[in-house]
Amino acid sequence: MGLLDGRVACITGGTRGIGLAIAKQFLDEGASVVVNGRDESKAERTLAELGAGDRVAYIAGDVKQREVCEAIVDGTVDRFGRIDILVANAGGSSGNAPVADLTDEAMQDALVWNFWHTFWTMRRAFHYMIPQQWGRVMSISSVEGKVGKPGLSIYVVSKHAINGLTKSAAHEVGTLGITVNALCPGAIETDTMIEQGPPAAESMGITYEGLLDMFAQESAIKRLCDVEDVAAVATLLASDAGGGITGSLISIDGGTAPY
Amino acid sequence: MGKLDGKVACITGGTRSIGRGMADAFLAEGAKVVVNGRDEAKGQQCLAEMNAGDNAAFFAGDSSKQDAVEGLIDFTIERYGQLDICCLNSGGVLMTAPVAQMTDEEWQLEVDWNLNHVFWGMRRALQHMIPRESGRVIVTSSVEGKLGKPGIPGYAATKHAVNGLVKAAAHEVGTLGITVNAILPGIIETDIVRATGPDSAVAMGLGTYEALIEAFSSESALKRPNTVEEVAAVAVLLASDAAKNMTGCMFPVDGGTMPY
Numbered sequence: 026m027g028l029l030d031g032r033v034a035c036i037t038g039g040t041r042g043i044g045l046a047i048a049k050q051f052l053d054e055g056a057s058v059v060v061n062g063r064d065e066s067k068a069e070r071t072l073a074e075l076g077a078g079d080r081v082a083y084i085a086g087d088v089k090q091r092e093v094c095e096a097i098v099d100g101t102v103d104r105f106g107r108i109d110i111l112v113a114n115a116g117g118s119s120g121n122a123p124v125a126d127l128t129d130e131a132m133q134d135a136l137v138w139n140f141w142h143t144f145w146t147m148r149r150a151f152h153y154m155i156p157q158q159w160g161r162v163m164s165i166s167s168v169e170g171k172v173g174k175p176g177l178s179i180y181v182v183s184k185h186a187i188n189g190l191t192k193s194a195a196h197e198v199g200t201l202g203i204t205v206n207a208l209c210p211g212a213i214e215t216d217t218m219i220e221q222g223p224p225a226a227e228s229m230g231i232t233y234e235g236l237l238d239m240f241a242q243e244s245a246i247k248r249l250c251d252v253e254d255v256a257a258v259a260t261l262l263a264s265d266a267g268g269g270i271t272g273s274l275i276s277i278d279g280g281t282a283p284y
Numbered sequence: 285m286g287k288l289d290g291k292v293a294c295i296t297g298g299t300r301s302i303g304r305g306m307a308d309a310f311l312a313e314g315a316k317v318v319v320n321g322r323d324e325a326k327g328q329q330c331l332a333e334m335n336a337g338d339n340a341a342f343f344a345g346d347s348s349k350q351d352a353v354e355g356l357i358d359f360t361i362e363r364y365g366q367l368d369i370c371c372l373n374s375g376g377v378l379m380t381a382p383v384a385q386m387t388d389e390e391w392q393l394e395v396d397w398n399l400n401h402v403f404w405g406m407r408r409a410l411q412h413m414i415p416r417e418s419g420r421v422i423v424t425s426s427v428e429g430k431l432g433k434p435g436i437p438g439y440a441a442t443k444h445a446v447n448g449l450v451k452a453a454a455h456e457v458g459t460l461g462i463t464v465n466a467i468l469p470g471i472i473e474t475d476i477v478r479a480t481g482p483d484s485a486v487a488m489g490l491g492t493y494e495a496l497i498e499a500f501s502s503e504s505a506l507k508r509p510n511t512v513e514e515v516a517a518v519a520v521l522l523a524s525d526a527a528k529n530m531t532g533c534m535f536p537v538d539g540g541t542m543p544y
Binding site for chain 1: 430451455457458459470504505507510513516521526528529530532535536537538540541542543544
């Protein structure tokens with residue numbers, strides 16, 4: 026018997042990295058899962074990798090668009106009849122630069138990608154969760170939602186915003202059987218990191234290896250984290266036993282964040 | 285297959301309430317567990333209820349005393365050959381009062397019970413864990429480790445202190461396969477809260493026990509106390525291999541009470 030038997034989950038950016046690891050654990054624990062990704066052509070590969078038959082579905086779409094975010098949530102309900110767990114996991118940043126040189130477009134893009142996407146999916150999910158008086162909303166924030174690195178302000182700002190949204194929303198729906206939490210991982214060398222890390226490092230005036238080392242050295246464990254670390258916490262929060270935890274910004278960062 | 289198969293745990297204040305919840309959850313996940321408590325009779329009753337045979341043992345001792353805390357660590361290693369998970373869970377207040385009326389005796393008790401007990405246990409456990417390059421230290425802190433309510437100054441001060449100890453120790457042993465974390469529960473109606481709550485309510489100017497529970501609950505988003513099982517589930521996660529990269533963490537189980 027799984028911790029999530031009968032539950033229905035929706036994960037944005039679920040075709041790789043942290044989102045894929047969460048999808049695997051949720052499926053292992055008995056949930057039905059919708060994974061989202063930008064690229065329709067990745068659907069077949071992702072579904073094959075997850076190997077869960079009718080319990081998993083793929084919804085293509087770019088979370089930088091409101092109608093797509095809402096369609097992902099609605100599509101989950103269409104496919105499985107309900108939505109119990111939302112994981113707003115997609116996100117990233119491009120065009121990182123020191124504030125003095127930052128473009129409006131880079132700031133806007135990061136806010137839409139990380140913050141607006143979280144807001145759009147959360148709001149839509151609440152419309153289903155509030156009437157059913159049960160729900161779990163979690164966003165994949167970051168250690169950068171608690172601290173701030175030079176050159177990464179667009180990422181830092183949008184992750185801090187997610188953390189604020191998490192706290193407010195948690196209090197709004199706290200008596201309705203719904204929890205809202207943010208997971209704050211440290212650096213993980215995911216595909217996204219491999220893509221976005223080098224230009225981000227350049228904006229900070231260091232190499233990609235230097236960037237990874239900087240994150241590792243800030244931690245107590247002096248190494249990067251793994252996607253499975255985040256998935257384990259997500260599974261706890263999604264389970265019945267996680268019902269007493271809400272409005273929390275949970276660090277999964279090897280001891281990096283100061284609070 | 286359990287998440288803690290082959291692991292050995294000890295838990296201060298483990299015969300009832302949060303500690304007992306941890307013990308039950310650890311046993312269910314395949315660990316061997318030594319529970320500690322002051323009262324031999326309650327310890328034997330606890331063992332009978334847990335019905336875990338050779339997988340559970342009781343060590344009598346007052347966790348506000350150094351020899352008892354160190355004795356528990358040593359006993360666990362002697363009994364089961366190793367210590368993988370050290371839960372420093374005991375603590376509380378006896379005759380709390382506002383600072384202006386606080387006695388030296390109560391203050392010292394709270395420092396010994398809530399802070400020194402954690403230091404003594406952690407130090408002894410780490411001396412065993414460091415050579416093995418493996419271990420989990422889990423401290424039961426409190427929302428009062430980040431907040432501060434009037435009338436419980438010793439509790440707030442000592443819980444803040446253990447959070448600092450956890451963060452510092454986590455960095456000391458972070459590369460040695462050992463994690464050190466704190467769990468910060470909100471109010472839970474445990475036996476000790478039921479026993480000391482009425483007096484605490486008076487010291488805090490709240491009048492009744494019911495008003496005390498309501499005062500804590502109303503600060504949360506859930507508007508209810510937390511439960512032992514909710515804390516135990518987090519303890520299992522932190523004790524498991526899956527949490528190898530979580531350390532120095534102040535893990536909240538407080539229904540959304542703390543602001544950070």
